[in-house]
Amino acid sequence: xxxxxxxxxxxxxxxxxxxxxxxxxxxxxxxxxxxxxxxxxxxxxxxxxxxxxxxxxxxxxxxxxxxxxxxxxxxxxxxxxxxxxxxxxxxxxxxxxxxxxxxxxxxxxxxxxxxxxxxxxxxxxxxxxxxxxxxxxxxxxxxxxxxxxxxxxxxxxxxxxxxxxxxxxxxxxxxxxxxxxxxxxxxxxxxxxxxxxxxxxxxxxxxxxxxxxxxxxxxxxxxxxxxxxxxxxxxxxxxxxxxxxxxxxxxxxxxxxxxxxxxxxxxxxxxxxxxxxxxxxxxxxxxxxxxxxxxxxxxxxxxxxxxxxxxxxxxxxxxxxxxxxxxxxxxxxxxxxxxxxxxxxxxxxxxxxxxxxx
Amino acid sequence: xxxxxxxxxxxxxxxxxxxxxxxxxxxxxxxxxxxxxxxxxxxxxxxxxxxxxxxxxxxxxxxxxxxxxxxxxxxxxxxxxxxxxxxxxxxxxxxxxxxxxxxxxxxxxxxxxxxxxxxxxxxxxxxxxxxxxxxxxxxxxxxxxxxxxxxxxxxxxxxxxxxxxxxxxxxxxxxxxxxxxxxxxxxxxxxxxxxxxxxxxxxxxxxxxxxxxxxxxxxxxxxxxxxxxxxxxxxxxxxxxxxx
Numbered sequence: 001x002x003x004x005x006x007x008x009x010x011x012x013x014x015x016x017x018x019x020x021x022x023x024x025x026x027x028x029x030x031x032x033x034x035x036x037x038x039x040x041x042x043x044x045x046x047x048x049x050x051x052x053x054x055x056x057x058x059x060x061x062x063x064x065x066x067x068x069x070x071x072x073x074x075x076x077x078x079x080x081x082x083x084x085x086x087x088x089x090x091x092x093x094x095x096x097x098x099x100x101x102x103x104x105x106x107x108x109x110x111x112x113x114x115x116x117x118x119x120x121x122x123x124x125x126x127x128x129x130x131x132x133x134x135x136x137x138x139x140x141x142x143x144x145x146x147x148x149x150x151x152x153x154x155x156x157x158x159x160x161x162x163x164x165x166x167x168x169x170x171x172x173x174x175x176x177x178x179x180x181x182x183x184x185x186x187x188x189x190x191x192x193x194x195x196x197x198x199x200x201x202x203x204x205x206x207x208x209x210x211x212x213x214x215x216x217x218x219x220x221x222x223x224x225x226x227x228x229x230x231x232x233x234x235x236x237x238x239x240x241x242x243x244x245x246x247x248x249x250x251x252x253x254x255x256x257x258x259x260x261x262x263x264x265x266x267x268x269x270x271x272x273x274x275x276x277x278x279x280x281x282x283x284x285x286x287x288x289x290x291x292x293x294x295x296x297x298x299x300x301x302x303x304x305x306x307x308x309x310x311x312x313x314x315x316x317x318x319x320x321x322x323x324x325x326x327x328x329x330x331x332x333x334x335x336x337x338x339x340x341x342x343x344x345x346x347x348x349x350x351x352x353x354x355x356x357x358x
Numbered sequence: 359x360x361x362x363x364x365x366x367x368x369x370x371x372x373x374x375x376x377x378x379x380x381x382x383x384x385x386x387x388x389x390x391x392x393x394x395x396x397x398x399x400x401x402x403x404x405x406x407x408x409x410x411x412x413x414x415x416x417x418x419x420x421x422x423x424x425x426x427x428x429x430x431x432x433x434x435x436x437x438x439x440x441x442x443x444x445x446x447x448x449x450x451x452x453x454x455x456x457x458x459x460x461x462x463x464x465x466x467x468x469x470x471x472x473x474x475x476x477x478x479x480x481x482x483x484x485x486x487x488x489x490x491x492x493x494x495x496x497x498x499x500x501x502x503x504x505x506x507x508x509x510x511x512x513x514x515x516x517x518x519x520x521x522x523x524x525x526x527x528x529x530x531x532x533x534x535x536x537x538x539x540x541x542x543x544x545x546x547x548x549x550x551x552x553x554x555x556x557x558x559x560x561x562x563x564x565x566x567x568x569x570x571x572x573x574x575x576x577x578x579x580x581x582x583x584x585x586x587x588x589x590x591x592x593x594x595x596x597x598x599x600x601x602x
Contacts, residue, residue, distance in 0.1 A: 183458060187459075191370040192370065243367070244369050280416050280417070
């Protein structure tokens with residue numbers, strides 16, 4: 001019972017139509033009705049003894065019902081290819097012949113009535129034709145049933161993947177747009193329009209450039225540290241307008257390091273995190289520093305921000321750090337590229353970027 | 359004269375409110391605060407009639423600040439958080455201004471304030487507990503005399519309901535807060551704190567032993583030497599939290 005939810009997610013095999021809901025009872029019921037008609041026909045019409053007639057009717061229809069069931073069941077595992085349509089005609093014929101011969105043999109060897117034996121041999125052709133029709137019908141019906149079911153299944157899975165992909169994309173977009181940052185910036189611009197229109201105009205330009213840069217970013221393409229810093233500069237200038245001298249960011253990166261490449265969307269979320277925790281973690285000036293180093297062919301970046309010392313283990317994490325760690329791991333196939341440490345009131349993130357092989 | 363206080367960590371945001379307010383001479387800005395602590399102090403000292411309060415601010419956010427006040431003034435929230443997140447609070451403040459807001463919208467908020475004031479209504483403030491992004495589960499904010507204190511969750515040993523109050527027993531000392539135990543239960547991380555009894559919420563890492571007590575009950579022995587009764591439901595919950 002516990003595995004049910006799992007099964008619901010797994011790709012489903014289309015179920016045997018005869019096992020659906022009450023279908024197995026309908027099958028049983030029609031077998032009994034057909035056997036009854038068979039019995040009446042033989043007993044009343046041909047005036048043959050009742051006991052062998054009943055045995056004949058039951059054996060005939062139960063075994064035929066069983067064969068029908070086996071065909072639908074087998075076809076749920078094995079689906080003949082497109083070019084094998086002749087199978088639809090041939091296989092039921094073979095099955096019908098085998099079925100007719102074996103039931104006849106069983107009946108003949110168990111019924112000791114000569115009149116009945118003669119009747120069996122006379123009716124052999126009818127039995128063969130009826131069973132051939134029934135089995136071909138079963139075969140065709142099952143094939144159509146399973147093909148439709150499969151198509152439905154494929155469609156369902158496709159819908160599901162589409163939905164997931166869309167959700168992921170939406171999430172990414174929302175991340176990129178950072179509504180909180182955007183609306184607060186717009187509010188600042190609104191304030192500046194009244195008092196310092198020139199500065200407002202300037203900030204509109206910065207905000208547009210920043211947003212354009214955000215939208216342009218491609219996940220896979222590496223960019224140089226210089227480019228990334230330029231982009232971060234726009235972001236920082238806007239934050240500077242918002243928070244004034246409460247925010248101070250020190251970037252100490254030697255010029256020689258500016259040409260080193262790194263994946264996009266690595267440094268910016270980290271800086272954003274640092275600013276957020278820096279600004280909200282302290283009442284004084286929030287000093288954020290970024291430094292770089294080259295060590296063992298790797299670009300090392302260290303970012304520091306003050307944190308709330310009243311919060312014992314303010315892991316300083318949040319979504320930003322987690323997603324950057326995950327991205328680095330996926331991009332480079334190694335763990336430990338992002339490390340954090342915390343002293344009483346200072347939080348540090350260190351990332352190391354392996355050199356690109358190009 | 360309506361004494362108005364502006365609390366926002368972005369100076370430009372307060373500039374805007376002040377500029378909008380210039381058209382209404384009956385409102386006087388008596389001060390500006392850049393964070394919740396300053397805000398708390400200023401409200402207690404100057405008793406403003408109306409405050410404009412930002413939500414996201416250093417150390418303690420706007421909601422937490424409001425919770426600390428005994429008789430809070432009328433509050434108009436100003437925030438960039440979207441309406442969805444704020445829906446839960448609709449009943450708790452006079453109005454919400456979503457940044458960036460227009461002068462018309464601002465005027466409507468003031469009208470709302472003035473009409474309420476005329477009728478002499480007082481706004482009802484419940485402790486807000488909804489926005490998960492704003493809830494810092496690593497600490498709680500308590501009032502200690504005239505000061506605000508932040509207690510990291512790791513330093514909280516247990517909480518006990520006592521009439522209209524909740525007694526917080528921590529390594530920093532004991533604090534009585536006029537709150538419900540339910541309030542703390544919903545704001546503290548449920549992987550660490552378990553309501554093991556109707557009147558007790560306990561930091562499970564402080565439990566050193568669980569003894570049987572009476573017929574069906576148990577008693578939790580805590581690291582600080584105290585013992586807390588565990589109800590039958592509490593015992594089931596505790597087993598879940600401890601993965602027993």
